[in-house]
Amino acid sequence: MLQKPRGTRDFLPDEMEARRHVELKLRDVARCYGYREVCTPEFEDLELFTMRSGEGIIEEMYVFEDKGGRKLALRPEITAAVIRMYINEAKVAPKPLRWCYFADCFRYERPQKGRYRQFWQFGVELIGADTAAADAETIMLASDMLNATGVRYELKVGHLSFMKNLVKDLEPAMQRRVRAHLDKKDYDGLNATLESLNRMDLAASLTALVNTRDLVEAFEIAGAIPEKERFEQTIGSLDAAGVKYSLNFGIARGLDYYTGMVFEGFAENLGAENQILGGGTYRLAHLFGGDDVASCGFAIGFDRVMVSLGDIQPAVVPVVGLVCTIEGRTRVLVVAKSLRDAGIRTEMDLMGRGLGAQLAHASKTANFAIVIGKREAESGQVTIKNLLTAEQKTVDLAAAIAEVRAFGPG
């Protein structure tokens, strides 16, 4: 038997309904903040991703050559594509742009809990606003979106300038190495690196910076950073808006295109792969040949949110199972059309079953059975049966439709 490719999943209807349910909540919050959906190609020139992240990421992507010999890659994330699109299509649109997307991405990695080779991201990009208000609103949006899903999570907000300021005298390669140590809380490695550089004087302040959760203390440790006022404003706005977060100056956010404020979200009940959100301010446009533009955005790891949420109660919707006898076969089609025109999910027998068997089937798949037999065909009425209560009555079709429509949770 053929298996699906490694790290991919099939979604049955129950799961798709749960996913759409959560997706709609995310969409709704983004819409309320003024974000409009965009869509970019599933695959792009390989260069789009290597420009941004270096050749190393080829190992972690689905890379292929098309019949014209072009080097392409399935998108491993969407931010780069959105900025490319902005430069191609929307440079002169009024700023700021608020764009969002919900789309699948592909990474060639070893699957584990919450990590798949095809996975979905819900992301937003705020393009062209370079202010504390923009930074704060983006974090507020992230917080509201995660809250809307019901996932339990922790939000961490930081800023790259604090750490950069401490290590600014080191070689760029050494700066990255130090940040990598701190990101992993690898203090032995940190000390070894600093010792080899003869800069053990930095050890205490770096460690203190990564561990502090206090803004004033962070400024004292890191010294004068140029974005001090803006970050204070950002944090002040978050507090004023009642956003729940903690400060964390150890967030490194992987690569270098993040410029300042960064934030991450972690779900409480996942395993090693517990990060469900990541974002910050960044500048990418210059890489793709555009005038540089300040941007701020984040992406939510949709699949991890779903794993964290666990089983979701499906929405209760009315379903009608039509049941008919031979005499009712013609009229049942008319009734089916009326029900469907009224927006009611309606299913009828396609198996040639007898009345009892049709009803048995309806009891498993529907909330109501509507019976069209000889009597109903002659009288022009229908018999509607509530399959939960077993109550049954013969009424006009309009009355039956009204009863089905009145059905709902609780």
Place this chain on the structure above:
RNA sequence: GCCGGGGUGGGGUAGUUGGUCAUCCUAGAGGAUUGUGGAUCCUCCGACCCGGGUUCGAAUCUCGGCCCCGGCCCCA
């Protein structure tokens, strides 16, 4: 790429000191029941991940591969 645990009908399982027709539950189809469902009973459908090896004989032992789960690495 690395470490550990796994893979038996659609789902869940029994069976692994090698030996009848591979167990049971559930789901699905049909019937007992051609104007009323959920119960019961009967019938049917349907599996040893793939390939090589050892053997008279492999679900069971062995080797390789694939896939799943957890972790490492990485995480743009």
